[in-house]
Amino acid sequence: MIELKEELQSYASCFDRLQQRAGGPAWLRQLRVAAMARFTELGFPTRRQEEWKYTSVAPVAKGAFAFGDGLIQPPEGVDPLAGLDCHRLAFVNGRFRADLSSVLDGVEAGSLSAALNTGNELVENHLARYASYQNHPFVALNTALLEDGAAVRIPAGTILEKPLYLLWLSSGEQTMSHPRSLIVVGAGSQVSIIEAYAGFGEGVYFTNPVSEIVVGENSIVEYYKVQRERPGCYHVATIQSEQQRGSTLHSHSASFGAALVRNDINSVLDGEGAECVLDGLYTGGGAQHIDNHTTLDHAQPHCSTREYYHGILGGRASGVFSGRIIVRKDAQKTDAIQSNKNLLLSEEASINSKPQLEIYADDVRCTHGATVGQLDADALFYLRSRGIRAEEARNMLIAAFAGGVLDRIRMGALRERLEEMLRQDLQSLLPVQQAAGHASAARSRLHEVP
């Protein structure tokens, strides 16, 4: 227990310095204090906790991370989606950078810090109202150290032609940042939002983003998360959405980089007739660990959710998929489908896949399925027998597997970038010396629903 306190000590001093340095309204200062108190109580999670059973955050807990410098100049070429036709807001180590952002016309999107200091009531009404810091230590830490981030308001009835792109860059040795996004989409609007996480430099950093998204009545939101952190870094993220009546949220998460990745992606369907699609692609090689925890909370009747998560794991990479679906007592006529498919490219790669259905209503349809497999040796041979090199044949099959999720991305330009990222990563996913058609007895565990 003494050791645990030491772990938290560096965060406590960061918090003290922040409270002295940063301004902000009284309610924010109180929020930080409450979140820090909760973080101190909770501490970093251990594998004894069910939600963290397969993910050790010891490397994060043992590191003594300090705030990264928000003023440094990123080099050319660090934007993983450079050239995309979009409105762009850029952040370095969590701090908004007007100099790296593009001008937005008619879109209220900018620095969260600025919004906090000008007494913007949107922020006061919504910030920290969805992502609860009570139960999640990393959300608590993010909230305790909240200083800047993105504040986005899409007024009712807005149709945004170009996507809104939030680029979060991190850099530094043993530095941390706690990106915070608040996105409030008004009724009857339609918008595409991309949040991408990348880094530069050689240092090991820790990024701990929290995004809160309010999807207003009858609005349509396409939300994309692209995780392309530097190798060896840590990324622990929470995306919490709240959906109102008749709204549609298509959430897509693509995870490529970092050493340790944890995503908590949750949506509460809090109005009748809301629809949510959660798509995810995660890839890992080397010793990467990628944990996706999703929760779909059906709080109201006639809501439907579709969830498709595909994982591609090679090397000694390990993956976790936990898909929780809650159907509340009043949420009759719920229609929920969940699927998690995994492709293991080596004997040492592993996946723990666990659906959790909690159904309290009686007139619902909920299905789930999980698969773990290797590349189809017959398909590989078939392709090779037509003259296609073994490596190319493997890449074709891997791309086809990823296509099961990527093909569902409607934004063509983004889809192509993600396909390109996958191609770039294939080498690290698959050792070249591995024989084609090598059928491995990969370790895997599929949990039955209790």
Next chain:
Amino acid sequence: MLSIRNLHANVGDKEILKGIDLEVKAGQVHAVMGPNGSGKSTLAGVLAGRELFEVTAGEVLFEGKNLLEMKPEERARLGLFMAFQYPVEIPGVSNMYFLRAALNAIRKERGEEELDAVDFMQLVQEKTRVLEVGENLLSRPVNVGFSGGEKKRNEIFQMAVLEPRLAILDETDSGLDIDALKAVAAGVNAMRSPERAMVLVTHYQRLLNYIVPDFVHVMYDGRIIRSGGKELALELEETGYAGLEETVAAQ
């Protein structure tokens, strides 16, 4: 073009091929017939480079080169093609994308320029006319949801596009209705040429009514026990494979 000498092959510990000798020259069509379990498909699989089979003795020369040392893709690039008995379904990979990648791999090997999408489409349209392959099949994932007949037509269509030097058709006739059989046979016959050889592996004589072979070989228990002209197939059609055991015993 193809010389098989004393070929022995195992699956696991079991010897399936027990000494095959076969000489195939350019322009010839050979039929390899035999009952189930005689080793016909193993022979086709060994020639295509399936890893399931372990060659324990003998040699196979293709265009003067040691075929057995080559990877499956190297064999294909040298001009070998196998029409699969059970074509594999490959979800997520479109027929056109796959076939263009294959053709360009082979063209590259031959020192020819790779075809761009437009030229490739043109080539494909020519071939689909001859083979009665529905163009809608081409945009679909490889063999996914194809009927048995569509799968076999797709094999022959691939052969027509890739233009191999040596084609091995592994039970391409099995499971085909008469219309599909005629279409497949027409496709194969259209490809017969003095530079190209074919080996038809089949259980039934029926295919040979439509593709008339120059030579017929009868396999039994891992060996070729009789060879002859096309009339041998007709003889087998009358007597069936039942008399083979006696033939072997007599030898």
